Amino acid sequence: MDKINVEGVLLTSLKKIHHPKGDVFHGMKKSDAGFSGFGEAYFSTINYKDAKPWKKHLRMTLNFVVPVGTIRFVIYDDREESITKGNFYDVILGVNNYQRITIPPNVWVAFYGEGEVYNLLLNLANMEHDPSEVERKDELHEIEYKW
Amino acid sequence: MDKINVEGVLLTSLKKIHHPKGDVFHGMKKSDAGFSGFGEAYFSTINYKDAKPWKKHLRMTLNFVVPVGTIRFVIYDDREESITKGNFYDVILGVNNYQRITIPPNVWVAFYGEGEVYNLLLNLANMEHDPSEVERKDELHEIEYKW
Numbered sequence: 001m002d003k004i005n006v007e008g009v010l011l012t013s014l015k016k017i018h019h020p021k022g023d024v025f026h027g028m029k030k031s032d033a034g035f036s037g038f039g040e041a042y043f044s045t046i047n048y049k050d051a052k053p054w055k056k057h058l059r060m061t062l063n064f065v066v067p068v069g070t071i072r073f074v075i076y077d078d079r080e081e082s083i084t085k086g087n088f089y090d091v092i093l094g095v096n097n098y099q100r101i102t103i104p105p106n107v108w109v110a111f112y113g114e115g116e117v118y119n120l121l122l123n124l125a126n127m128e129h130d131p132s133e134v135e136r137k138d139e140l141h142e143i144e145y146k147w
Numbered sequence: 148m149d150k151i152n153v154e155g156v157l158l159t160s161l162k163k164i165h166h167p168k169g170d171v172f173h174g175m176k177k178s179d180a181g182f183s184g185f186g187e188a189y190f191s192t193i194n195y196k197d198a199k200p201w202k203k204h205l206r207m208t209l210n211f212v213v214p215v216g217t218i219r220f221v222i223y224d225d226r227e228e229s230i231t232k233g234n235f236y237d238v239i240l241g242v243n244n245y246q247r248i249t250i251p252p253n254v255w256v257a258f259y260g261e262g263e264v265y266n267l268l269l270n271l272a273n274m275e276h277d278p279s280e281v282e283r284k285d286e287l288h289e290i291e292y293k294w
Contacts, residue, residue, distance in 0.1 A: 021199055022192035022260065029187045029275045038185030040176045041271055043214045045169035052168055067190045067267060068215060113169065120214060122269065124188055128176045 006077045006089040008104035010034045014065065016098055025098065027065050028124050034102030036061050039127035045120050046071055046113035051147070054108045054137040062103040063124040069115030070094030073101060076108040076143050088145055094119070108143060153224045153236040155251035157181045161212065163245055172245065174212050175271050181249030183208050186274035192267050193218055193260035198294070201255045201284040209250040210271040216262030217241030220248060223255040223290050235292055241266070255290060 004011060012033060017024040028035060039060075046052055054076070064073065075089040092114060093099055103109055113119045127133075137143060151158060159180060164171040175182060186207075193199055201223070211220065222236040239261060240246055250256055260266045274280075284290060 019191075019199075021197040022194050022266070024192075025190040027188035027190060027269070030185055031275065038177055041174035041188060041269070043172040043174060045171075047169050050168040052166075068265070118215070119169070120267075122174070122188070128178065 004089060005084055005087045006075050006107060007082050007084045008107070009075060009089055010102035011091065012100045012102070014098050014100055025067050027122065028063055028100060034063060034100065037126040038124065040125050040129055041122065042129070043120055043122055045118065046111060048113045048116050048119070051110055051112040051140050053140045054110045054143050056108045056135040057105050058133040058135070059105050059127060060133060061105060061126045062109070064093070064101045064103070065122045065124070066094045067120060067122065068095065069113070069117060069119030070096065071119050071121055072112040072114050074110050074145060074147070075103060076145070078108065079106050108137070110140060110143075112147060151236060152231055152234045153222050153254060154229050154231045155254070156222060156236055157249035158238070159247045159249070161245050161247055172214050174269065175210055175247060181210060181247065184273040185271065187272050187276055188269065189276070190267055190269055192265065193258060195260045195263050195266070198257055198259040198287050200287045201257045201290050203255045203282040204252050205280040205282070206252050206274060207280060208252060208273045209256070211240070211248045211250070212269045212271070213241040213245075214267060214269065215242065216260070216264060216266030217243065218266050218268055219259040219261050221257050221292060221294070222250060223292070225255065226253050255284070257287060259294060
């Protein structure tokens with residue numbers, strides 16, 4: 001496992017269970033590490049070689065699972081009080097690295113489509129979508145990082 | 148909307164939100180009709196022209212969403228106390244009919260892969276997987292239905 005150098009971020013390996021008629025993939029159980037309540041589940045897709053730029057949630061904890069394709073996530077910590085302030089965490093998740101990433105509120109997240117065919121992300125969030133708790137930087141270069 | 152002829156089954160239309168870098172698909176909010184608590188989220192896949200035969204959950208409420216491909220669901224009601232006892236409900240869900248199906252405990256469910264490429268099902272269940280609350284009929288013909 002990669003060293004996680006942003007405080008509060010958690011990676012959790014998930015089981016893929018083979019079935020001759022179609023496999024089963026774990027997502028999240030309420031007893032799992034990183035679970036902090038259920039508010040909403042939604043899917044996001046990201047095209048090959050496209051990035052959805054930086055967002056920061058002020059209250060939402062994200063739990064991302066990638067059941068189809070491959071997505072690269074970059075997290076940037078600019079929290080004043082954080083012991084990992086200034087750090088970036090970069091991880092590629094998907095069918096070949098099937099893990100859940102838990103992302104606490106108040107860090108910046110962007111993601112990039114690595115898979116050529118289809119990249120699907122499930123977010124299991126601890127609250128319902130509320131645009132008032134989201135900050136955005138609409139251009140990827142607004143946070144300097146070597147993608 | 149199809150008439151739902153099995154008591155307690157609910158179909159809920161879900162939004163697909165277009166985004167130039169990859170669409171967003173709703174799944175479930177805790178304030179939605181059919182939500183009865185979060186226990187576990189998992190994915191199941193079903194190969195083209197394969198069926199996963201009948202299961203009956205004694206306590207779990209299922210919430211199925213099909214974000215990739217197309218899956219046919221058949222529900223059979225043999226509950227003694229049900230006003231729809233003896234009925235079957237048959238529905239095809241997927242990217243071209245993007246709805247959530249809520250299935251109460253104590254009815255039989257089987258599903259069939261209609262999509263040729265990949266068929267993915269998300270279950271948002273109100274309890275964690277517990278094999279002691281699942282009954283199975285391992286052969287599709289054990290419940291007579293014209294697939």
